[in-house]
Amino acid sequence: QQALPNVVILATGGTIAGAGASAANSATYAAAKVPVDKLIAGLPEISKVANVRGEQVFQIASESFTNDNLMVLAKRVSALSKQADVDGIVITHGTDTLEETAYFLNLVVRTSKPIVVVGSMRPGTALSADGALNLYDAVNVAASKDASGKGVLVTMNDEIQSGRDVSKVVNIKTEAFKSQWGPLGMIVEGKNYWFRAPVKRHTTQSEFNIDEVTALPAVDIVYGYGNVPATAIDAFGKSGAKALVLAGTGNGSVADRIVPVLQKLRSDGVQIIRSSRVSDGFVIRNAEQPDDKYDWVVAHDLKPQKARILAMVALTKTNDPKQLQRIFWEY
Numbered sequence: 001q002q003a004l005p006n007v008v009i010l011a012t013g014g015t016i017a018g019a020g021a022s023a024a025n026s027a028t029y030a031a032a033k034v035p036v037d038k039l040i041a042g043l044p045e046i047s048k049v050a051n052v053r054g055e056q057v058f059q060i061a062s063e064s065f066t067n068d069n070l071m072v073l074a075k076r077v078s079a080l081s082k083q084a085d086v087d088g089i090v091i092t093h094g095t096d097t098l099e100e101t102a103y104f105l106n107l108v109v110r111t112s113k114p115i116v117v118v119g120s121m122r123p124g125t126a127l128s129a130d131g132a133l134n135l136y137d138a139v140n141v142a143a144s145k146d147a148s149g150k151g152v153l154v155t156m157n158d159e160i161q162s163g164r165d166v167s168k169v170v171n172i173k174t175e176a177f178k179s180q181w182g183p184l185g186m187i188v189e190g191k192n193y194w195f196r197a198p199v200k201r202h203t204t205q206s207e208f209n210i211d212e213v214t215a216l217p218a219v220d221i222v223y224g225y226g227n228v229p230a231t232a233i234d235a236f237g238k239s240g241a242k243a244l245v246l247a248g249t250g251n252g253s254v255a256d257r258i259v260p261v262l263q264k265l266r267s268d269g270v271q272i273i274r275s276s277r278v279s280d281g282f283v284i285r286n287a288e289q290p291d292d293k294y295d296w297v298v299a300h301d302l303k304p305q306k307a308r309i310l311a312m313v314a315l316t317k318t319n320d321p322k323q324l325q326r327i328f329w330e331y
């Protein structure tokens, strides 16, 4: 019998490690309680799929993730990916910021080995809990040769999603993770069914490398809406943000009264990145929103929280808005 692949599970907390008072609690429970070895012990089926060992990197609800958590996790993933006795890596993670961590790893970990980020919408103690199957799927994908070279993946609700494209779009259902470009495939009873592959740069084709990153710059997000004042923009400017991501209305549009405030920040060297509060579609460069005139950058299809991740990574390499725009087209 062929030797099983070696998969490491890095646990960070979240609902997949959650516990509720009763089986009827699918939405009220405490996250980040169950240790990784208990998660593994609760899923004996994975011993037929891979040799699995776990590491408890953090035990936190992911709404509380910090840039430091991202750095520590990514450096651990990078180090493990270089080990000959590691064939794939699974990260168990809260669903709230799972999409940010998955995209970050996609940008900075230089490996073609499968990296799969997984969470759950219900704690393991709930009726019809989804964590066990999601984790079983994640280990299967991480143990699969055909998952190599597809960038960081996310397995939720039987689907295999791109870590770049996927976001949590429902906060109370097990079918919570979607990409407007669709999943890369599905996994059913431990078998992967692929339908497409990413075309954006990632992992081994990335110009970024977590092993060379020492710190992440402050990048913050400002939400656009009717009557929006400049208060938040001013505050982030004063706090030293190196870039501001605008969750603009519609096509990432900026209220006319806000433009001069942004221009002041731009002239102080702060990058201005136009994203949109609208869930689907994408932002393109536009003379009406003075991208060229003011050297702003557009985030294309990246939602604000994803654009922030790419901006932080890009700013570790360049401060040139033209280079930033190239990076936003390519990643």
Ligand code: DAS
Residues within 6 Å of the ligand: 013, 014, 015, 016, 031, 060, 061, 062, 063, 093, 094, 095, 096, 097, 119, 120, 121, 122
């Ligand atoms: N507890 C939240 C988190 O850690 C939600 C979850 O995990 O589903 O992100």
